[in-house]
Amino acid sequence: MNTLRIRIATILCILAFTASAALAGGPQKTLPGDLSLTQAQAVLAAAQAKALAIKVPMNIAVVDAGGNLKAFARMDDAFIGSIDIATRKATTARFFNMSTRALGAAAQPGQPLFGIEATNGGLVIFAGGVLLVDKHNVIVGAVGVSGGSVDEDESVALAGAAAIAK
Amino acid sequence: MNTLRIRIATILCILAFTASAALAGGPQKTLPGDLSLTQAQAVLAAAQAKALAIKVPMNIAVVDAGGNLKAFARMDDAFIGSIDIATRKATTARFFNMSTRALGAAAQPGQPLFGIEATNGGLVIFAGGVLLVDKHNVIVGAVGVSGGSVDEDESVALAGAAAIAK
Amino acid sequence: MNTLRIRIATILCILAFTASAALAGGPQKTLPGDLSLTQAQAVLAAAQAKALAIKVPMNIAVVDAGGNLKAFARMDDAFIGSIDIATRKATTARFFNMSTRALGAAAQPGQPLFGIEATNGGLVIFAGGVLLVDKHNVIVGAVGVSGGSVDEDESVALAGAAAIAK
Amino acid sequence: MNTLRIRIATILCILAFTASAALAGGPQKTLPGDLSLTQAQAVLAAAQAKALAIKVPMNIAVVDAGGNLKAFARMDDAFIGSIDIATRKATTARFFNMSTRALGAAAQPGQPLFGIEATNGGLVIFAGGVLLVDKHNVIVGAVGVSGGSVDEDESVALAGAAAIAK
Structure with a gap:
């Protein structure tokens, strides 16, 4: 049905x-329905606002449904090494249609996916990558954030994702 | 309008x-509308039939609209080194929304895109990669073929692409 | 005997x-005796039938005795990130002539092969890659499956491998 | 003076x-004086306005004085393969403190730098990457644009660079 x-x-x-x-x-x-640049930049702006609110400079990356980079911003004083991490968090989330936090839980020693981070040229298996689900309940991409603690990163990613969810 | x-x-x-x-x-x-496995396997089958008809064993790769691998076949006796070439022909075509033949023409010495093959981790700039355009006139992926002369490769790729064009 | x-x-x-x-x-x-495309596609078809039966969309990769890709299929809605994992599961199994489950057991923290996943450009050390052994008891390749739980993945890989075992 | x-x-x-x-x-x-995100986004906005004016969807990448990505945008319908090219145009320009057009002229067959594109993991040796020079006449980064003809790309990059030049 x-x-x-x-x-x-x-x-x-x-x-x-x-x-x-x-x-x-x-x-x-x-x-039809793939993430537009307007949407991606709305995600960036909402994430950046959250990062400013919690006073942590962040790298923010947005990928579309195919997992290809759509928009990116590195805030002033944010880690250079987080360019790659933010981007990989976004692709990792879309690659497996789950948050990097959820993937990471299954990739701990002794867990079923231990070692998965060595695939795909390097995945990120800690929090900060979340899916972008649009108001029609379709996965249209993902956002990855890196620069603070993983909880801070994820809170900023979620703030970004909320921008296109309604 | x-x-x-x-x-x-x-x-x-x-x-x-x-x-x-x-x-x-x-x-x-x-x-919605992305290449299905049924479509991708129809492309493979049509390409394989053409390769058999011209008696050249081929590698055939099919990617979806996001440029991600959907289906692949290496015919018996086909070059091992063409696994990578067939796959890159498919991604190259989708990356630039044109055949690899067309891209190659612009990448010759003295031409505007000379040197482009060094980008994207290695592109293929000779014939054998063609777009998959569905019957609704939407680009839904690409097919790359490698194993014979570039003209043979392209004829097989075109036979594959024809399978979903109508 | x-x-x-x-x-x-x-x-x-x-x-x-x-x-x-x-x-x-x-x-x-x-x-002589290396995996044919006909055999590889029989493995794909058997694996795909099992995946449909358990209702989990999968990526399925088949490599030959040389460890080189012979056939591949990504079912609709299967993870994009599993293209690489399925392929690496197949090569990993053939590289060490054992299932990725067996290799993974030896690669846990404190075990002899801890860290092996960082070699060969990235191995997979969890279940879902199994050897292809033909009816003459010769290893002719491997099949790797990714998309569900590792137990689901392995059950689909085993169903595929069974297609050429008798 | x-x-x-x-x-x-x-x-x-x-x-x-x-x-x-x-x-x-x-x-x-x-x-002190390194490219700020505010400046980088001004470059993006100016480049995007020019791209809209000439009706060519573009990928636009901005790197800072260290050659590290600061901001990026892929306009709707712009080539997926140009994510990498736009980014490399920006880094290439900053790596050698000249436009990619100027570098490309020296990298043609028979010229002194023939083959340079194979270094640094892949350089871009055609037009579309230009330096960002601030109002104090200091190089603070570069902008790379890809999506149209190389002349179109460069015109969009120059429009972006102009945003912080005065």
Whole structure:
């Protein structure tokens, strides 16, 4: 039943875009519903506001549904080494459709995914990467934050994610 | 006017998926319209049939709209070194929304993009990577083929791409 | 007894391929008995059927005796981050001729191989990679699966491996 | 004369920051005069406005005086493969304190730096990366743009650089 509803949604969607793409002439370059730059910059702005509120300079990275970088900001005095960590937190969250905190819990010694951080060219398995779920309940990307304690990082990421959730 | 039509299409699409996602309970994991495994395997099968017809064993890689690997096949006796080339041809095509032949023409000595192959961890700038455009005229991924001459590679890639174009 | 049968089978196989290579004119490109694409796709299909049965979307990678990718499929909604993990599970299993579960047991803190996952550009040390052993009891490759719990992953890999074991 | 003014400005700047660091208690984390996020985002905004004006979706990357990423934006429909190119254009320009166009001229076949693009993990040797020089005539970073023709890319980069030049 659920599957049927998704199929109907897909058909409606495809019909809508058929009309649009046919008229546009060239092929459509971006899948419908993917994260826009406007959304990504709203995530950055909300995260940055939270970081200022808690007085911790942060690196903030936003990736789209395909896991590709969409927007980034390094606040003044934020760690240089966190450019990579913030970005990997975002991709890690999208790669496994869960927060980096949740992934990290399963990657501790003795846990099922111990050692997973050595895959994908290096994952981040501590808190600060969270999914971006839009108001239609679709995963459209992820945000990764690094610069403070992992709890601070995650609070800033969650503030960013909230910007497009409603 | 064109923009307006795309907006209307987007709104219709979002409405359709709102209904679907809301009922599904969890967030939707894949953007509507992205390449399905069924489509990717149809591309592989069509490409493989063409490779058999011209009697050249090929590596065939298919990536989705986000540029992430969806399906792959190395035919018997096909080059081991073409695993990487076929895959990079597919990602290269999607990364720049053009065939690797077209990109290569602009990357010759003296041409504007000379040296581009050193970016993105290594691009492929000769023929054999082509876009996958679905019947709604949306770019949903790319296929890369390697194993024969570049003309043979491209003919196999085009045969693959044709499988989802209508 | 078993060993004798394998030797006879190998000799017959080599004779057959010698004839074939002599007729073809050029040198034989592939070792006699190495995993064929037909076998690899049978592994994929069996694994995919199991994944559908347990309702967990998976990434499935098959490598040949040389540890090189032969076939791959990412099912719809399966993790993007598992493309790399499934592939590394397959290569890891073949690299050490044991399941990734067995390797992982020896790689826990305090165990002899602690830290091995940092070698070879990144190994996977949890369950889901299993060897492909053909009906002549020869290791012809490996299959790696990623997308669910490690037990689910391994059950799907074993279902795949069973496809060529008899 | 110009040099004298820069020295005076630098001394004043250092005095100001010395005071600030002394008051803050800990060591000063950022060099006086290094690119601020406010400046980097002004560069992004100016570049984005130019890209919209010429109707070419762009990737825009800004690095600071240390060559480390400070801010990034990928406009809707811009090439995924240009994330890396825009970023490398910015770092390449700062690495050699010249535009990527100038470096590229010296890297053509037969020219002194032929092959330089293979260093530093991959440089970009075509136009679109330009230095950021502030109003005190100090190089404070670079901006890299990728998404259109190299002339379009460079025009957008120059528009971005102009935002902090006066």
